[in-house]
Amino acid sequence: MHALFLLVLVICNFYGPVDCLNGEGYALLSFKESIHQDPEGSLSNWNSSDENPCSWNGVTCKEQRVVSVSIPKKKLYGFLPSALGSLPVLRHVNLRNNRFFGSLPVELLSAQGLQSLVLYGNSFSGSLPKELGNLKYLQTLDLSENFFNGSLPTSVVQCKRLRTLDLSRNNFTGPLPDGFGSGLVFLEKLDLSFNSFNGSIPGDMGNLSNLQGTVDLSHNLFSGSIPPSLGNLPEKVYIDLTYNNLSGSIPQNGALMNRGPTAFLGNPGLCGPPLKNPCSSDTPGASSPSSYPFLPNNYPPENADDKGGKKGRGLNKSAVIAIIVSDVIGICLVGLLFSYCYSRVCAYGKDKDESRYGFEKGRKRRKECLCFRKDESETLSENLEQYDLVPLDTQVAFDLDELLKASAFVLGKSGIGIVYKVVLEDGLTLAVRRLGEGGSQRLKEFQTEVEAIGKLRHPNIVTLRAYYWSVDEKLLIYDYVPYGSLATALHEKAGMVSFSPLQWSVRLKIMKGVAKGLIYLHEFSPKKYVHGDLKPSNILLDQNMEPRISDFGLGRLANIAGGSPTLQSSRIPMEKPQERPQQSASSEVSAVHSSANLGSFYQAPEALKVVKPSQKWDVYSYGVILLEMITGRTPLVHVGSLEMDLVQWIQLCIEEKKPLSDVLDPYLAPDADKEEEIIAVLNIAVSCVHSNPERRLTMRHVCDALDRLVVSSD
Secondary structure (H helix, E strand, C coil), rough: CCCHHHHHHHHHHHHHHCCCCCHHHHHHHHHHCCCCEECCCCCCCCCCCCCCCCCCCEEEEEEEEEEECCCCCCCEEEEEHHHHHCCCCCCCEECCCEEEEEEEHHHHHHHHCCCCCCCCCCCCCCCHHHHHHHHCCCCCCECCCCEEEEEEHHHHHCCCCCEEECCCCCEEECCCCCHHHHHHCCCCCCCCCEEEEEEEEHHHHHHCCCCCCCEEECCEEECCCCCCCHHCCCCEEEEEEEEEEEECCCCHHHCCCCCCCHHCCCEEEECCCCCCCCCCCCCCCCCCCCCCCCCCCCCCCCEEEEEEEECCCCHHHHHHHHHHHHHHHHHHHHHCCCHHHHHHHHHCHHHHHHCCCCCCCCCCCCCCCCCCCCCHHHHCCCCCHCCCCECCCCCCCHHHHHHHHCEEEEEEEEEEEEEEECCCCCCCCEEEEECCCCCCCHHHHHHHHHHHHHHCCCCCCCEEEEEEEEECCEEEEECCCEEEEEEEHHCCCCCCCCCCCCHHHHHHHHHHHHHHHHHHHHHHHCCCCCCCCCHHHHECCCCCCCCCEECCCHHHHHHHHCCCCCCCCCCCCCCCCCCCCCCCCCCHHCCCCCCCHHHHHHCCHHHHCCCCCCCHHHHHHHHHHHHHHHHCCCEEEEEEEEEEEEEHHHHHHHHCCCCCHHHHHHHHHHHHHHHHHHHHHHHHHHEEEEEEEEEEECCCHHHHHHHHHHHHHH
16 A cells, blocks of 8 residues: 555656645545545545645645544545554544444554554454553543453553543453552543453542542443442542452442442342342451431441341340430430420420421421420321422432432532432433532522422523422432533533534534523523523533523522522622533533633623623523534633723624624534524524623523524524
8 A cells, every 4th residue: 555655656756746646635535445435524624646645534634734634424434444543644534434344554653652542332343352452542442332452551541641532331351550540640431331341340440539530430241349448539529330250348438439339239249238148257458337418427338236246145144224214314304305395395485496407398387386296196206307308399219318319420510509410210310500518597598499490491591400408418319411501512622532522503503492491491481580690501402402591590609509609690699600510421521611610701891890680691691602602612701911801802804894704613613504593593692792781682582693694594
């Protein structure tokens, strides 16, 4: 093949370079020739008559040199030729979700400047070449959902800049290489699930301090004990060890603590909490149960009376005497408590009783004095129950105990509390926000507010399913929205595997969905609500890319709960924007441009002067989001050495009559034929961010205008 390129270059030099494709172009033409089927015509403009390949579909050049070949999801059927390795400055290869087969050519690994190699969702097979270690600059290696086999070459630990390693759903075997944890210290994502890796889990994996999201080692053949060093991983990392051959006690430290049993299922040899299989006294490393992630350590655990261990031979005489003495003391204490209840509780009236005790299981409070009367003994025990999950609709089929036993890991933290992703044993996934630890005297206020929010039902608003209240803990249980936030979808780094630029049609769908959600809040909710803090980080996307507005009323609830909320719908200081935690597995990747870091730029100018929020605040925030979706820029724009907000920058572009191409997100270049539609949406956005609130559109007018666009485009 290289001899052929040399011949081509000689011929080109003989006839002159002007009318001849350069060597990189011929290397790519050999790639085209290796494709047996191209049903969508993705390579139709790859022609030898061009001077260079820089204008070809899927090819990106820098200074007329090919740096990227990206042709994902085009149903290409063929094999991967060795010629790609001859591209001297190749940095990125993305052929995910096609139908490529055959082995990974060793020659491809000659492109030593390669930074990302994404081949997942194909039918590649064979073992990985040891030359993989030559890729010193490799940051992303995603070979998942193929048929690769053999062991992972030891040379992989030489790829010291690797940040994403996804080998899931292949046929890899053998142990992980020595130095796996100490050599790949920059790893942020690790997924080895659904293979046949065996041997012990390397003890040095605890050195991977940059890991995020889920470390997935599930469905393999790993054996031996769980190394306690795994607890040294970041605490918000979720470690999935299910369905291996692991044995021994589960270490109770760091990232291994506060996990539900589903993280360890399918390992019959494991014992100890959170599993129901207790460790015998001679099991190495046997430990005591840990607390649940949501509740304080004094929450009564399941089987609190079961002490475990071996049975004794009976009680000796001194023990019996001690029990009798303690019983006498206990009876005296009960008498004192009875006297206190009668003199204090009844004397101070019904209101103080209600503020002291928690919710009943039936969410109905007693209004009588809580004194001990024989005919009320059963209802008394319910009145005193402080650990109670309150459902907000009839579809809630789980209880507090199931919630606490579930697998949970931290999605993010902020001044408004911690957000967990929780997977129940039946597979139901929820998002749980843990609020402050005070506010014990504002129970009725919290109940009124949260039940009002719980009544909101709209396809474009995240549903609040249940809540929990006690003196020490307040939890909000929402539907889990799996595809992350709009902020991540717009501004996630292009080098990350999961990054896929949003097409204009998808953006238009999101814009319309958010508008519908706001119309519901403004016009059809019981109190004609105002969101007050709308931004891309709290617009979540489901599996159909349908937007779901979240965090409505959160600032108010956090304030009632006794925390120190940094986000409130009525007053949000511009000089102190706060980051909102991410909500889904895809958002586990850090989006450096997240709008959550720039929250103040979504606020209407009058928000700094007026205490009571209005619906026009939401319209302004929505307008900024429209501008962000059109331009691809964050709300803070850098122009040379200057900084200005996105609204000011758009106004400047309009005054200077810049062409749309200077304003448009580069990822929307393929949608250039939608120019009229894009300009129409830009005009809507400009109307929404008018400095005079009275001259802004209503969300009803915005939605009608977007509907007309969709009809006209059809």
